[in-house]
Amino acid sequence: MPSRIGDALYWHATYTPDKVAIVSSAGAQTYAQLWRRVCRLGSALADIGLRPGDRIALLMQNSSRYIEIYHAAALMGLAVVPLNFRFVAAEIEYVVNHAGAGALIFDAAFVDTVRSLRTRLPSVNGRYIITDGEELEPLGYEDLVASGQDTPPSVPADLSACFFQGYTSGTTGFPKGCVNPHREFADCLRRIATIYGITEDDRELVVAPLFHEAPALFALLQIFRGGTVIVTGDSSPTNVFATVDRHRATWTFMVPTMWASMIASEEIDRFDLRPLRLLLSGGSPLLTHTKEAILRRFPKAGLNEFYGATEVGLVTNLRPDDQRRKVRSVGRPVIGMFVELRDEEGNVVPQGEVGEIHIGGATIIREYFNNPTATEEAWKGRFFTLGDMGRFDDEGYLYIVDRKKDMIISGGENIFPNDIEEVLYRHPAVEMAAVVGAPDPKWGEIVVAAVTVRPGATVGEAELIAHCREYLSTFKVPKKIDFRDQMPMSSFGKILRRDVRKYYWQQQEVNV
Numbered sequence: 001m002p003s004r005i006g007d008a009l010y011w012h013a014t015y016t017p018d019k020v021a022i023v024s025s026a027g028a029q030t031y032a033q034l035w036r037r038v039c040r041l042g043s044a045l046a047d048i049g050l051r052p053g054d055r056i057a058l059l060m061q062n063s064s065r066y067i068e069i070y071h072a073a074a075l076m077g078l079a080v081v082p083l084n085f086r087f088v089a090a091e092i093e094y095v096v097n098h099a100g101a102g103a104l105i106f107d108a109a110f111v112d113t114v115r116s117l118r119t120r121l122p123s124v125n126g127r128y129i130i131t132d133g134e135e136l137e138p139l140g141y142e143d144l145v146a147s148g149q150d151t152p153p154s155v156p157a158d159l160s161a162c163f164f165q166g167y168t169s170g171t172t173g174f175p176k177g178c179v180n181p182h183r184e185f186a187d188c189l190r191r192i193a194t195i196y197g198i199t200e201d202d203r204e205l206v207v208a209p210l211f212h213e214a215p216a217l218f219a220l221l222q223i224f225r226g227g228t229v230i231v232t233g234d235s236s237p238t239n240v241f242a243t244v245d246r247h248r249a250t251w252t253f254m255v256p257t258m259w260a261s262m263i264a265s266e267e268i269d270r271f272d273l274r275p276l277r278l279l280l281s282g283g284s285p286l287l288t289h290t291k292e293a294i295l296r297r298f299p300k301a302g303l304n305e306f307y308g309a310t311e312v313g314l315v316t317n318l319r320p321d322d323q324r325r326k327v328r329s330v331g332r333p334v335i336g337m338f339v340e341l342r343d344e345e346g347n348v349v350p351q352g353e354v355g356e357i358h359i360g361g362a363t364i365i366r367e368y369f370n371n372p373t374a375t376e377e378a379w380k381g382r383f384f385t386l387g388d389m390g391r392f393d394d395e396g397y398l399y400i401v402d403r404k405k406d407m408i409i410s411g412g413e414n415i416f417p418n419d420i421e422e423v424l425y426r427h428p429a430v431e432m433a434a435v436v437g438a439p440d441p442k443w444g445e446i447v448v449a450a451v452t453v454r455p456g457a458t459v460g461e462a463e464l465i466a467h468c469r470e471y472l473s474t475f476k477v478p479k480k481i482d483f484r485d486q487m488p489m490s491s492f493g494k495i496l497r498r499d500v501r502k503y504y505w506q507q508q509e510v511n512v
Contacts, residue, residue: 017031019226022223023230024232025233040147042073042076052510053078055101058082058105059114067229074157074301077158082211094174096121101124103129104124104127105131128240129144164185165178165369177368178365192221198227203227204230205243205251205294213310241271253282254284257493258493259279277301278302285328285330295324304331305330313361330398342358355390355391358383360382386403423467429457430453430464432449435447
């Protein structure tokens with residue numbers, strides 16, 4: 001397999017030029033057409049002053065242009081800085097300036113936000129490129145592509161240079177830029193293709209936001225292998241099912257909240273979903289009842305659940321055969337990755353005990369961009385840590401217990417919210433649950449749970465606390481249940497525990 005992302009696209013454009021590479025709202029693109037547009041875009045970006053090593057910020061919804069830009073960057077030696085399209089202006093300003101991005105490519109939907117930032121993004125230097133609609137500058141995306149040359153650069157991109165600089169969600173302080181070099185990113189594509197058996201005959205449905213690393217990596221993987229990528233920005237169950245049916249998608253990746261929405265939809269039986277052979281879930285553990293529903297609805301499709309992050313790529317995978325045998329596990333380390341669990345002194349903990357997850361392998365970021373302190377804190381010798389806590393069972397399967405910073409210490413007992421949330425989700429009335437520690441003068445912290453209830457269901461605090469007592473030690477049972485209309489959510493479909501926790505700590509007192 002090629003060592004460069006651009007080389008792979010060139011090979012497919014040369015030997016399978018008429019094969020469809022991308023299907024999107026803009027229509028279908030063959031490999032020859034995609035290669036031509038990528039070359040033109042890359043040369044046009046050079047013409048407006050971008051040089052190898054420069055960074056391009058993207059503020060866009062899912063579209064075929066995302067994949068074009070990723071490939072043009074790989075070809076030209078540029079680094080892509082994708083922005084969460086839910087960012088407010090201050091967050092966009094911070095990331096663009098921190099990255100020193102030399103250009104900003106954005107959709108017309110964000111034109112007002114970009115206009116408000118024009119005097120506050122000095123590194124962009126007027127290189128505002130709008131993908132559609134009214135032009136902010138004389139730089140329209142399609143005009144730029146039309147102005148470029150059909151030939152690739154004469155000098156190949158430096159494989160040691162940054163290719164993907166994704167920003168973490170910033171659970172503490174400002175988000176951190178993860179420097180993913182081209183060589184390691186391409187190596188990750190090759191390994192994942194082997195793990196999941198992705199071939200040129202596959203057709204991937206991309207529905208998760210392409211500003212996240214996992215969806216971007218999977219989309220590039222399918223192009224790398226010569227198959228077809230079907231891109232949609234509409235994650236509603238009806239659209240997802242209809243797209244699978246219409247385009248005969250063979251695999252897709254979604255986060256657990258998206259899978260829960262799909263599997264609960266009454267529309268699911270209206271469409272032919274039999275082409276799906278591979279289902280991927282990641283970002284957070286699948287809830288047990290969601291997993292069971294997926295397995296019942298897709299008995300012939302292989303469900304895989306993985307653990308990874310922007311900093312470390314794909315770390316572990318739980319295979320289809322293990323889904324019911326190892327229900328709460330995220331699997332075993334994939335080839336090329338190593339996992340150790342260590343205590344506070346850095347010693348490897350005995351099997352079965354909880355320790356901080358330390359990760360080693362080929363696809364770990366080089367550094368946090370312009371953040372030597374965070375880089376030094378994360379690297380522990382040859383291993384990298386994200387602050388997650390886990391344990392291994394006797395067969396070497398990893399179980400994510402929680403983030404180290406989410407651990408609750410109540411009366412000297414270490415309590416992990418995931419254990420309690422899993423029990424709450426067993427109650428048929430519970431739709432979402434977030435367990436956090438709240439300040440308490442006697443115990444230091446007490447366990448409280450924020451809960452949303454399923455439509456049409458009713459349940460009271462006493463009933464849920466009694467339910468928890470059936471399955472949990474006394475010190476783990478929530479002292480208080482707060483019912484909410486909605487939960488604070490991240491763009492990747494995770495409940496933001498830090499926002500739930502903040503509510504209680506700002507109050508400094510919880511009445512139970």
